[in-house]
Amino acid sequence: MEGLLEKIAYCVEFGKINKNAPYPPDMKDQDGADELTKQAIDQGINADEILKKGLVTGMEKVGIKFRENKVFVPQVLMSAKAMSTAMEHLKPFFQSGDVKRKGTFIIGTVAGDLHDIGKNLVAMMIEGNGWEVIDLGTDVKSEKFIETLRSYTGSYIGLSALLTTTMVNMEKIVKDIKSEKPDIKILIGGAPVNEEFREKIGADFYSPDPQGAVEYLNKLIA
């Protein structure tokens, strides 16, 4: 049984989606995250185990490699695809309550900014770590974040910006959210953002890479 979960983790780490997927080339014609997850369920392995020892472990490994610049965006995208394909098989178990998500994370690229690659990477990493992710897309204004927070009380918020001109909008959004809900934890990220900026605008956490956000969120619920 252990072997199967390790294989799933490996497929997620290296982005092997399913048997037909050509990537990575050295795993050609082998079962991918898709088939292996189905096999695991058929064998009666606990869905929570599959999530934690398979999907989460694989995503964590790729997250750390990404932080260390050992892999780049394409590999992470493939891993995320393998993860989400496997996750489809787990959906019924989330719905039945057999597997619980760690919490809810609301994410969006701030008003005026249409870039979504970084935001998507963070969303995938956090989802792949067992969280529910509500992705509000790009060009998201304060009101939308606040409105979503009302439907998902107790969730956390992530703000993304790529442009030096739109990172300034983060300040307003942080203020708006905090004035409505002072205790909400807000994470920020994006190419021009740094720790000094985070402190100035009163956000709670900055990470230069997605894995940092995952680790911070996990610490909050530990």
Add this chain to the structure above:
Amino acid sequence: MQRINEKIQAGKILVSDGAWGTYLQQKGLSPGECPELWNIEHYDEVLEIAKSYINAGADMIETNSFGGSRFKLEHYGLERRVFEINKAAAEISRKAAGIEKHVLGSVGPTGKIVMTGNVTPEELYEAFKEQSIALEEGGADAIVVETMSDLEEARQAVKAAKENTGCEVICTMTFERTVDNDYKSMMGVSPSQMVDEIIDHGVEIIGANCGNGIEGMIQIVKEIRKVNRTIPVLIHANAGIPVFKDGATVFPETPEQMAGFVNQLIDAGANIIGGCCGTTPDHIRKVVEIVRAV
């Protein structure tokens, strides 16, 4: 008009322009507004930017068309106006440049990634073709495919410009310093890989833009020169890494600081030097001084 490449083959070092995006913001472009629509609605302001770089002594200027592909313009509902907007961009720069100086039609990334399946290489090619043709029509004599991080997208843009216009084709990618102190694009492409993969598709000038400031560009040029000693190299460097100051973002490198690295950049093998985000006509004026003294 002599081509850029001919001037470089004759041993000249050329100077390109500085920032457009950050300059437009100074002139009042607000976040969420389409910068390229300014070619139509704020013609005079855009022309002023173009002229300011010509007056600073640049040998070539870009066009305000970085986000002028249909994929970018569709965010603003302007995807049907690709031709009009890009043609206007090139007309403005040509008006400022006159007949002697070069106009580089700017083509930036679409924000779509082929490997995720949200766009096909053919769709990218079509979008870049449409944009390049309009830029040439408006008076561009070169196309600069810039800020690329993905080889597939860069390839499609270069091919589209090469096969559908008579323009010289330039391609620059954006590299960032990794924890191992080498340089890679967001998609993991190294400067030497770029050389290997892009030259075959007919690019005439390659290089790097944006990134971590001009100092880091020296290492990037050296890496390009290790694998290719002859292809002309263009560098458009940021004025350093932005810092947040008094409620606004500022690029910290002064014209003097930037100019201080120009000789090293030339020694490393760069042929054309200009600026990217945060650089101003003053930066370019200083670069021109150094280059003319060489």
